[in-house]
Amino acid sequence: MILIALGSNINGPWGSPRETLARAITELNRGPVRIARVSSLIVTAPFGRKNQPDFANAVASVETHLSPISLLARLHVIERNAGRKRGLRWGPRTLDLDILDYHGLIFTGRGIGKASLTLPHAGIADRSFVLAPIAEIAPRWRHPRTHQSAKAMLARLNQN
Ligand code: ADP
Ligand code: MG
Numbered sequence: 001m002i003l004i005a006l007g008s009n010i011n012g013p014w015g016s017p018r019e020t021l022a023r024a025i026t027e028l029n030r031g032p033v034r035i036a037r038v039s040s041l042i043v044t045a046p047f048g049r050k051n052q053p054d055f056a057n058a059v060a061s062v063e064t065h066l067s068p069i070s071l072l073a074r075l076h077v078i079e080r081n082a083g084r085k086r087g088l089r090w091g092p093r094t095l096d097l098d099i100l101d102y103h104g105l106i107f108t109g110r111g112i113g114k115a116s117l118t119l120p121h122a123g124i125a126d127r128s129f130v131l132a133p134i135a136e137i138a139p140r141w142r143h144p145r146t147h148q149s150a151k152a153m154l155a156r157l158n159q160n
Pocket of ligand 1: 072086090096097098099100115116117118119120121122
């Protein structure tokens with residue numbers, strides 16, 4: 001299973017965060033990539049930096065023969081088309097697309113002259129806004145490293 005996290009917290013050329021996520025789903029479902037399932041959209045307080053608007057977040061499962069690096073490049077094109085400017089880490093953005101899991105692959109590397117990629121995504125365990133949507137659309141998913149379900153990871157996160 002391939003899981004992609006979507007997030008947005010400022011208006012861009014595609015409209016409000018909610019509209020931007022809807023358009024991003026349409027853009028993702030093109031060419032070599034097909035959307036399988038999309039979670040409910042949730043609104044969450046900003047992570048990391050607090051003084052910025054709330055985020056709209058969702059998770060989608062996709063099917064593709066693209067390699068992880070090629071898929072990431074495709075996500076970056078969609079982010080750019082959505083008006084994304086790379087600025088502050090954890091800062092406001094019109095659209096953020098992250099690969100959470102690529103068929104359980106454990107990988108750290110980069111393409112030639114390309115962006116770095118860590119799989120599974122390093123932030124899954126501390127982010128309820130990805131764990132809850134994963135539990136919704138992929139209840140049988142397990143974290144590739146710990147083999148815990150999203151539900152179990154959420155329960156642990158809520159204890160802390
Ligand atoms: P954020 O951490 O808020 O998502 P960015 O979207 O700006 O910040 O991502 C920073 C960099 O993280 C990207 O340029 C990308 O190369 C790298 N990255 C590493 N692993 C992943 C992943 N699993 N999915 C998406 N981007 C990743
Ligand atoms: Mg990102």
